[in-house]
Amino acid sequence: MEDRLGMGGRWRVAILLLILTILTVPILIGYVWILISTFSQRTYGLIPVDASGQVGGLTLRNWSFLWEDPNIWKVTLNSLILAIGLTIGVVLVSSMAGYVLSRISFPGRRVFLGTTLVLHAFPSVTLLIAIFFVLRWISRIPILGRDLPIIGGFGYNTLGGVILVMLALQLPLGVWLMKGFFDHVSWDMERAALIDGCSRWRTWWQILLPQIRPGIAALAIFSFISGWNEFLIPYTYITDQQQSTIAAYLNKLLSDTAPVNYSQVAAVGLFQLIPVMLFFLFTQEYLLSIFAGGAKGGS
């Protein structure tokens, strides 16, 4: 089917496809290995082998961590709390700010938009050292610091603190993305609501938010995956095993001084990868659009 201008003949398409496939192989190999390895005693390259090195040795034993190590469920729960907390926070804060920035003129609007735009390009990892001090100060605030249920507070060594840091670092992207989506919503319905005496809050919540569902979905998926995947920030700011996340748990397995059992580590890795893959399968289009939009600073 000739669906592109200047695509050329069948042979040329075949050659281009071949080149692309060769370039993409290194990406695929890792995923193939992880899949094979989790069900094998060990692997020589991509070939599953048993203890004596003979081909075979398929097993389910690598997954025994699921029922033998109670820690895995603790860290999984923590990762889940982190991902969900981050998603709610990013969507709520960005859609509130995005709405006002898109619709209302107020002093400081340009300044804030300009600032977040600069921050969008600004490499936030360079601030990790300073954020360490900020989190330590937040820890000293009574109750809010380190005595909240579920997230443990917003200070150092708590899940809430990590959520807050990640939320702030994702804010520039989120605000611009939401502003872009609000910009494309027609103003008529909102004006009708406001004239009828609807407050700004109700207008935002009941009239506008339902209009930008695709934007919210894209931002939510992206935030969830970042929260679930994140390694560096929980690893840096959480020292307590009980508060640790699945990425940090996996890294600990990998950097153990004892010889690493790659097959078992692969199983934990696949365990962390599964939710991401499911999201990925069903939402690629959203995700490609967020990367295109996010890079250009919204819309």
Added chain:
Amino acid sequence: MSESASTAQALEVGKARYPEEKASLRSLLSPLLFMAPAIVLVVVFFFIPVVIVLVISLTDMSTATGFNNWKWVQFDNYLRIATHPNTLPVLRNTLMYVALTLALFNVGMALVIALLTTHIPRRSGFLFRALWLLPRLTPSVVYIMMWKYVAADAPYGILNQHLLGPLGIPPTNWLPAQPWIFVILTNGFIGASFGMVIFTSAIESIPRDYMVAALVDGCSLWQRIRYLILPLLRWPLLFVTTYQTLSLLTSFEQILLLTEGQFGTEVWSLWAYQRALSNYWGNFQWGFGAALAAVLVLIGVVMALVYMRYFQFNQLVQEPKIEAL
């Protein structure tokens, strides 16, 4: 409608658009409440940290001094950086890492993938772009684990077993043997997707007329790329190059997971991180680490301002079309 009437109407609309002069406290309250969480977060996690980095870089604060016994040392930390024996090798590493990853993958490979996937049937193109997005979405710890296994010594490593073994090359653990190849590959396969997405949308937005004209004139694929597509990609190319330079300069997560800076792969940002927040000796030198980070913060601020200036980000900040009621 007569011209004067429409002008009068436009003026009236204009007046409604800019009600700032008569903005009452009440009308300001609701935007402020909407903005409050975002403003607080930006101040607490961007502005205050920038100040903290600069201030701490002027002290000798470390786990040895604690938070009470530190003192001001003026620019000693910066002088220490200037004379430190690691400074030159780390600087060289950083430049090599950024330049090679950028040229080979973040721009080079991104362009190749964008060009290839836009010249095959749409669905296949989409599939390949989705696959290239995969490394970016994979948890970094899992992703690096895959690469470690690719490089592992015989008989486990994929490279030794399936590619180099049959070619008769003696097996080894390739990560310590060729650390830079793997540092660049791991970062490159993640980094390429950013440019790929931007270049693809730029290529697909090239007007069809140009393409038709080129085809009518009998241009070959290569001629179309060279004389039509590449010139039109000038701005996206420049944008991706500068933007990714900054990202690479400050990203160290993959290197931390892959080598922890061993085998001579220490880069500037990782050096700052390890000095201040994570090292084997447990002596965290916040002052020195902050000075190292401050250098990057400075580069980041300058680069971000350059983007604002040259990529017309200002246009995006324009006033909303309708905002007053």
